[in-house]
Amino acid sequence: MGNKKRKKRIRIHREGRSLIAMLTLLIFAINVPMFMYMPTWLSAITLLLTATLLVFVTYFFRNPTRIVEVSDDNLLIAPADGRIVVIEPTVEQEYFHEKRLQVSIFMSPFNVHANWYPIEGTVLVSEHQDGRHQGAWLPKSSTENERSLVVIETASKVQLAVRQIAGAMARRIVTYAKPGHRAQRNEHFGFIKFGSRVDLYLPLDTEIYVKVGEAVTGNETVIGRLN
Numbered sequence: 001m002g003n004k005k006r007k008k009r010i011r012i013h014r015e016g017r018s019l020i021a022m023l024t025l026l027i028f029a030i031n032v033p034m035f036m037y038m039p040t041w042l043s044a045i046t047l048l049l050t051a052t053l054l055v056f057v058t059y060f061f062r063n064p065t066r067i068v069e070v071s072d073d074n075l076l077i078a079p080a081d082g083r084i085v086v087i088e089p090t091v092e093q094e095y096f097h098e099k100r101l102q103v104s105i106f107m108s109p110f111n112v113h114a115n116w117y118p119i120e121g122t123v124l125v126s127e128h129q130d131g132r133h134q135g136a137w138l139p140k141s142s143t144e145n146e147r148s149l150v151v152i153e154t155a156s157k158v159q160l161a162v163r164q165i166a167g168a169m170a171r172r173i174v175t176y177a178k179p180g181h182r183a184q185r186n187e188h189f190g191f192i193k194f195g196s197r198v199d200l201y202l203p204l205d206t207e208i209y210v211k212v213g214e215a216v217t218g219n220e221t222v223i224g225r226l227n
Helices: 014-037 040-060
Strands: 010-012 062-064 075-077 082-092 098-107 114-116 121-129 147-153 159-166 173-175 188-192 196-202 222-225
Touching: 010 014, 014 040, 040 062, 082 196, 121 173, 147 173, 147 188, 159 173, 159 188
Parallel strands: none
Antiparallel strands: 010 062, 075 222, 082 098, 098 196, 114 188, 121 147, 147 159, 159 196, 173 188
């Protein structure tokens, strides 16, 4: 297995650029009158609070350049930053309708929220479903929360699914994957805003290299291998 790391560059993800621009204008509109008409101490507090908000939002939408190179096409790369919260056989009820090995990654508001393809292949399905916005760490969030399902078929005809799940703070799931699209490593298939979870549904004989509680890095950590 080859897994080479290159120098990373931090950019702002396209999903956050308009929000950051509008927030910057709003902060300017708030702080100019504050400095003109309000006491200095109140103006300073307002500036500090609004600047902190801008820094956090900018940090949330960071988009690091990550390039992974592998010599084994069957290796599965983490589709998201976060922490492994589930590794267990479960019945996937929306597409496969059979037992699959579920691997779930919980993403906190401080993680990078871009989602990468975990393997190369062809996108068979890309479906969005409305739902609730309860805590993404809860097991029932996989079937009750707003979510998006992407099914990929590898060159060896193995099918796996990736599910983006909205959380209590996440109010928008963006999925770029479309049926017929060629899924490629190092490519984003979506983005989830403000706290969320990503589930993988894999064949039961998949070798898993991570454990529950382990932190993983999207498009860097090898989480398993298809048999």
